[in-house]
Amino acid sequence: MKLVPRPEPGVLEVLLVSVGAVLLAFLASLALLWLYGAPPWEAAAAIAAGVFADPRGFAEVLRRAVPLVLVGAGLALAFRAQFWNIGAEGQLLMGAVAAAGVALFSGLPGPWMLFAMGLSAFLAGGLWAIFAALLKARLGVNDVITTLMQNYVAIYLVDWLIHGPWKGKSAFGFAYTDRFPEAAGLPLLPGTALAWPGVVLALSFAALFAWLLFATKLGFEVRVLGENPEAARYAGVRALFTLSWVALLSGGAAGLAGFVEVAGTHHKLLAPLQISLGYGYTGIIVAWLGRNHPLAAALTGLLVGFVFAAGDVAKVALATPFQLVQVVNGLILFFLIAAEVFLRYRVVLGVRRG
Amino acid sequence: MRKVWLAAVVVLGALAFGQQEVKAGWIYVGPIGDYGWTHAHDVGRKEAEAAFPWLKTSYVESVPEGQAGSYIDQMVRQGTKVIFATSFGYMDAVLEAAKRYPDVIFAHATGFKRAPNVATYMADFYQVYYLNGLMAGALTKTGKVGYVGAFPIPELKRHINAFTLGVRTVNPEAKVLVRWIYEWYNPAAAKEATEALIAEGADVFAFTEDSPTVVQVAAEKGFPSFSHYSPMLKFAPDYVVSGQLVHWGTIYKDFLAKVYAGLYTPKNLEDVDYWWLLPQGAVELGADFGVPVNPKFAGRLKAKAVDHPIFGEISVYDLVMKLHGLMKDVELAFDPFQGPIKDRKGVLRVPEGLRLTKHQLETMEWAVEGVVGPWPNEPK
Incomplete structure (x- = not known):
């Protein structure tokens, strides 16, 4: 058996290898569950019953997928331009802060309230990301470092707000803001905990980013900049301009995820780790799984959303330890990276003739 | 019964x-x-x-x-x-x-x-903290007791206040230096805070954080401490005096x-x-179950005498045991927040002859005299 290099793999190969890797990861996860005493068929049945048997269960998949798709689609765009945005977590939190600020202090009526919350969340997330893009384009500062460090600034900002100036009078001294007014709550799909406008937002933004990337001049510039910065410079691509747009959109989408979380689930600002559940970091996996295609990120976001929701079910129904979800996510990534070899090489079976 | x-x-x-x-x-x-x-x-x-x-x-x-x-x-x-x-x-x-x-x-x-199908419940430590405070007051030589707190919320403020009232009952000039780490579990931050308190001169320690870090760091320097929540006597058998345990x-x-x-x-x-509280057996005094006071400290606590308004001349050890007995009484024969109590800004918070209601205890934001350090949301 030997490996023969092959040219650029086609869409079908990518799809086959990716699906195969995910299936293998699920099989490995079931094997892991077996070690905890749940036979695979029982585990699969319990998870299927918990996730698919009723609308509430399935809505949980979508509820977890919405922020992942928003973050993942935005990151797909950013990574295409080689803007290494590791700061989606911070951008999400800034979005949550902006939305909470509008909700708590603006007093706007009905739909205007939600619109203003969404818009300010988008801008807050976007501007938080543009900062790193400017530093990168102007001074060549490493964007991985700046975006990552900005996450901590955002985390401490949220902590300061909920312990200090925004601490709620009704929070009994605990670190929460007051509950948002009714007008600041996203409508839920009846009988579920899912804020359906979040689903609309996530799908619209994934489609918008795909359109931008593959059907507009900006998207072309993004791709050229990402694939060959030198060539882009000769071709007259304005790096500062392009990077700023990419950062605004990518950070803005993450900011919207923060808006959906606080307006759809929490209805208040709370501890940063409780607001986001690491969606900003998991979004990197989502984008990567979707090979930086925003529409594919909508699918992979749904997949990871399923992993999260299934993990929630397994924790209750099979009494698995809480770390299992991270292990399964890790396994998926592991198998995908390992499967990469089958995209670059063909496996040729046979005895080597000497 | x-x-x-x-x-x-x-x-x-x-x-x-x-x-x-x-x-x-x-x-x-x-x-x-x-x-x-x-x-x-x-x-x-x-x-x-x-x-x-x-x-x-x-x-x-x-x-x-x-x-x-x-x-x-x-x-x-x-x-x-x-x-x-x-x-x-x-x-x-x-x-x-x-x-x-x-x-x-x-x-x-x-x-x-609450609701027709929602009850609420809480096991609270404030009485136990007061008893620990009495012992801390007897053991400090510098007159500075260090406290590492998780979050400045009413629950912790109530506990630190009760602890400080205990400290100052035995040692009226002593101070309780407070540091917040803003996490329930963060051994690294707890270590830093303890070391900072040691640098400020604290020589007895109590804390609210979900690891035995403060106990261990204090013990390394030879300082006594009070354990929190779980039995921590085994982490420093020569240095943990007492603490609070929950059931x-x-x-x-x-x-x-x-x-x-x-x-x-x-x-x-x-x-x-x-x-x-103590009467219902939901909380217990001690660094290990059934050990209210580490016997290694009994001598020092017996040697320290105070002039107590109720009991007169009495050793700290006996005072702890007497008040422990009174607080275990369902009738609440004794309560740490017995007026008059002023906050550290001089405002009278508990008038003479009164105690605090459960609601007042649950929403406590003020700091008693003797508490030193930042105190977010402190009323003016």
Whole structure:
């Protein structure tokens, strides 16, 4: 058996290898569950019953997928331009802060309230990301470092707000803001905990980013900049301009995820780790799984959303330890990276003739 | 006495209602291996399960606040009839779920909102902190006692105030230096805070953080400390003086027995609020179960005498034992927050002859005289 290099793999190969890797990861996860005493068929049945048997269960998949798709689609765009945005977590939190600020202090009526919350969340997330893009384009500062460090600034900002100036009078001294007014709550799909406008937002933004990337001049510039910065410079691509747009959109989408979380689930600002559940970091996996295609990120976001929701079910129904979800996510990534070899090489079976 | 009553209720209930099995589930905010809050609740769960053959329990750990609702859904799907939610942040999720599942009984720890099928419960330490404070006051040589706090919320403020009142009963000039680390579990930050307090001259330590870090760092320098939440005597047997221990199992057993007996139903919990202290056995003085004071410190505590307004000339050791006995009394013959008490800004907070209500204790934001350090949300 030997490996023969092959040219650029086609869409079908990518799809086959990716699906195969995910299936293998699920099989490995079931094997892991077996070690905890749940036979695979029982585990699969319990998870299927918990996730698919009723609308509430399935809505949980979508509820977890919405922020992942928003973050993942935005990151797909950013990574295409080689803007290494590791700061989606911070951008999400800034979005949550902006939305909470509008909700708590603006007093706007009905739909205007939600619109203003969404818009300010988008801008807050976007501007938080543009900062790193400017530093990168102007001074060549490493964007991985700046975006990552900005996450901590955002985390401490949220902590300061909920312990200090925004601490709620009704929070009994605990670190929460007051509950948002009714007008600041996203409508839920009846009988579920899912804020359906979040689903609309996530799908619209994934489609918008795909359109931008593959059907507009900006998207072309993004791709050229990402694939060959030198060539882009000769071709007259304005790096500062392009990077700023990419950062605004990518950070803005993450900011919207923060808006959906606080307006759809929490209805208040709370501890940063409780607001986001690491969606900003998991979004990197989502984008990567979707090979930086925003529409594919909508699918992979749904997949990871399923992993999260299934993990929630397994924790209750099979009494698995809480770390299992991270292990399964890790396994998926592991198998995908390992499967990469089958995209670059063909496996040729046979005895080597000497 | 209470045990007999409990047993009678259970037997009668079983005879009268012939219930087969009660399925109870716990929703935990942290991992059960945290050696603090969640671990203690899980010990309580196991205790209840061991006590009642008709009880079947399950739990989920590390449940984020935004997910509590969906975990409750899953538990109800498994046939769980009694759900204990063990974090303040679950309050809204519990009340929403209680409307969704009117036949399920919910009990919410540390919360204040109830419903026909939602009770609340809390085991509080403030009396125990006062006793620890008495001992800390006797042991400090520099007159500075260090306190590493997790979050500046009323629960901790109440505890630090009670602790400080104890310290100053024995040592009226002593100060309690407070540092906040803004996390429930962060050994690195706890270590830093302890070292900073040592640098400021503190020589006795108490804390609220879910690891034995403060105990260990203090012991390395040879300073005594008071353990928190779980038994920590074994981490520094020569340096841990006492501490506070919790018995959530006491509350869980009482609650579940009454559910089994049909006394608690999904219709009559509106006024069921456990605020259990020393008399109910929900909390205990000590760094290990059954050891209220480390015998290695008995000598030093007996040697230190104070002139006490009630008992006159008395050793700190005897004072601790006397007040411990009084506070274990159901009639609450003694309370640490007995007026007059002024806050550190000079405002009279507890008038002469009065005590604080449960609500005043639960919402305490002020700091007593002797507390030194930042105190967010301190009233003007």
